[in-house]
Amino acid sequence: MKEGRQVFINCPFDRAYRPLLRALLFAIHDCGFRPRSALEVQDSGEVRVQKVIRIIGESPLGIHDISRVELDPSSHLPRFNMPLELGLFMGAKAYGGTDQQAKRALILDSDPYRYHKFCSDIAGQDIQAHGNKPQVVIELVRNWLSTTPATKGIVIPSGSLVAKRYKFYRAELPALCAKLRLDPRRLTFHDDMSLVTAWLDENPWAPSA
């Protein structure tokens, strides 16, 4: 495992966010990186925040989607896990050793300036808006990963091409789920990771001309 290619994903994991999460996972894998998340290990013995801290420490890169910081319809309270984990990531970068100081983050939101209203301290960071569109997420992730030190000397194909491959993958997913008796609406993070890597291994990028 190349350490420089681990990407911590800080995003919601509810069903409504699934289309964006799947696009995110696909783009990260297709660009040759590895997504890391608190969901990757199901161990009730490890306290969640400790798991998050451990994974952040192991990941030089982090994608933070704060688009779902909004009022929960039932509790009328905002969801703060994403800003909290973004804070942990920024704290590791600010106070950690040399490796941690080299951390890089991509911050995503649905609209360009929405964060000003609830998290203005991050103003000045380069925050990208995805408009809740999977294709835009793929392009933003690809463009960001292509600027990281791990891709020095490597050309990552354009986001539009990665998005095109994602469409092919999505088109083949129902047949796969039917054969493996998986419910496409109930795929776990682990399922998604396995399916994406399996598809990519069967459909690698053609050699560049």
Added chain:
Amino acid sequence: MATVRKVLRPLRDGDNVTYAQARAVFREIRLERERAEEEKKAAKKKVAAKRK
């Protein structure tokens, strides 16, 4: 510049059952798709040859 194929190999954990089974099914789908494309090409060639 390294080639895309050489460098952009997705990173993964070791083998797992879902991965192995999914890969086998995706292979079937890919082979089926390639077969269909070949047949389509062959049919096109046939039509072109007849026109000549």
